[in-house]
Amino acid sequence: MRLLLKNGQVYQNNSFINADVLIEGQKIKAIGKLNCNVDREIDVTGKIVVPGLVDVHVHYRDPGLTYKEDVHTGTMAAAHGGFTTTCAMANVDPVPNTPELIRQMMAHNRQTGVVHVYQYAPITADLTSDQLIDYQAMYQLGVCGFSNDGHGVQHGGTMYKAMQGIQAVGLPLAEHVEDDSLKFNGVMNEGANAEKLGLDGIPGECETSQLARDLVLVAKTGVHYHVCHVSTKESVKLIRIAKSMGINVTCEAAPHHLLLNDGMITSDDAYYKMNPPLRTAEDQEALIEGLLDGTIDMIATDHAPHADDEKLHGMVGAAFGITGSETAFSSLYTKLVKTGKCKLEQLINWMTIQPAKLFGLNRAGMLQIGDAADIAVFDCDHAFKFREEDYLSKGRNTPFTNQQLYGQTVMTIVDGEIKYQREKEL
Numbered sequence: 001m002r003l004l005l006k007n008g009q010v011y012q013n014n015s016f017i018n019a020d021v022l023i024e025g026q027k028i029k030a031i032g033k034l035n036c037n038v039d040r041e042i043d044v045t046g047k048i049v050v051p052g053l054v055d056v057h058v059h060y061r062d063p064g065l066t067y068k069e070d071v072h073t074g075t076m077a078a079a080h081g082g083f084t085t086t087c088a089m090a091n092v093d094p095v096p097n098t099p100e101l102i103r104q105m106m107a108h109n110r111q112t113g114v115v116h117v118y119q120y121a122p123i124t125a126d127l128t129s130d131q132l133i134d135y136q137a138m139y140q141l142g143v144c145g146f147s148n149d150g151h152g153v154q155h156g157g158t159m160y161k162a163m164q165g166i167q168a169v170g171l172p173l174a175e176h177v178e179d180d181s182l183k184f185n186g187v188m189n190e191g192a193n194a195e196k197l198g199l200d201g202i203p204g205e206c207e208t209s210q211l212a213r214d215l216v217l218v219a220k221t222g223v224h225y226h227v228c229h230v231s232t233k234e235s236v237k238l239i240r241i242a243k244s245m246g247i248n249v250t251c252e253a254a255p256h257h258l259l260l261n262d263g264m265i266t267s268d269d270a271y272y273k274m275n276p277p278l279r280t281a282e283d284q285e286a287l288i289e290g291l292l293d294g295t296i297d298m299i300a301t302d303h304a305p306h307a308d309d310e311k312l313h314g315m316v317g318a319a320f321g322i323t324g325s326e327t328a329f330s331s332l333y334t335k336l337v338k339t340g341k342c343k344l345e346q347l348i349n350w351m352t353i354q355p356a357k358l359f360g361l362n363r364a365g366m367l368q369i370g371d372a373a374d375i376a377v378f379d380c381d382h383a384f385k386f387r388e389e390d391y392l393s394k395g396r397n398t399p400f401t402n403q404q405l406y407g408q409t410v411m412t413i414v415d416g417e418i419k420y421q422r423e424k425e426l
């Protein structure tokens with residue numbers, strides 16, 4: 001099969017060129033002004049043609065919680081958002097503590113996923129214990145890293161030993177930093193807005209104090225420590241200092257923390273409940289600054305689908321988390337690029353080459369002749385809105401529904417095959 005994407009704005013070496021992209025089989029065969037016989041030609045005039053997006057933080061709830069999402073629907077949602085590579089967290093049921101369970105999940109990801117899915121193994125057994133898992137065996141199976149996401153590692157001694165073990169295999173340790181003893185059963189950010197709504201707050205120190213502990217241990221162990229969903233300005237500051245000291249730390253910010261803040265929560269609406277919570281406008285600004293100066297390395301969605309009855313009855317008792325795969329690019333494009341806060345090229349890099357490079361994900365994140373044809377095509381010129389019925393995820397828990405956005409996904413190609421195509425073009 002030879003497929004030609006004709007006349008797009010193609011992302012090459014940090015800029016856009018007007019070009020065609022020829023795909024043959026699973027690979028990119030040529031990029032340039034091309035005249036050739038093909039099986040199918042698709043006119044992408046005026047659209048941007050970029051490397052398939054890469055998301056190092058998604059929750060597919062599979063196995064065990066598939067009423068919320070499964071690998072098939074989760075990856076359909078990824079393709080709908082322009083993602084061609086994702087990394088699935090390990091907070092499923094059962095938690096994959098053993099190589100055998102990881103092997104089964106990886107096989108299931110391959111069989112039912114429509115995009116490339118990498119798998120995290122946990123840091124400790126059951127995500128909450130102090131019992132380390134067999135990092136070497138997991139590494140040999142090909143996991144992308146280790147994470148207890150959803151839970152922080154509570155004890156410094158456990159974290160220290162985990163860092164030593166994970167450093168020895170050379171994979172990232174992706175940490176959800178959260179000191180349980182500082183959470184105080186909160187449901188949103190501590191402060192005036194929580195008080196106004198009569199809801200219990202989660203202080204920023206809950207994240208930042210454990211981050212400080214971990215950075216001290218990273219300095220000693222040298223492990224590649226990756227901070228999941230950074231949310232406070234103090235965390236950004238700490239990471240900036242750590243990087244300047246040569247400490248081996250990378251981090252991600254989530255679209256919702258970059259685009260929303262707790263002042264936007266005007267009612268007891270669980271679509272604004274996530275962990276870490278939306279912080280203040282000042283924190284939000286610090287995250288954007290952190291991205292711009294390279295302190296924050298990448299954007300990852302923390303796609304966290306839930307069933308309606310877990311999210312529609314107010315914050316107290318609701319599950320933490322919102323979906324992100326489908327809305328990430330368009331919401332970020334609309335609110336960061338169109339407003340002039342960053343350049344489109346920067347946004348593309350934070351969502352492609354940066355995560356792929358820092359997580360060692362096998363040539364993902366680039367458009368190069370001879371590479372796998374993992375490509376996303378976006379329409380940045382026309383406004384659109386997500387309606388609830390548009391989502392391919394089982395979860396509809398996002399505050400971005402019905403907002404006027406730009407940057408709609410036109411098409412997503414994985415290994416040369418079209419996995420998502422907007423109806424209009426069919």
Ligand SMILES: [Zn+2]
Nearest residue numbers: 149150176228
């Ligand atoms: Zn998390």
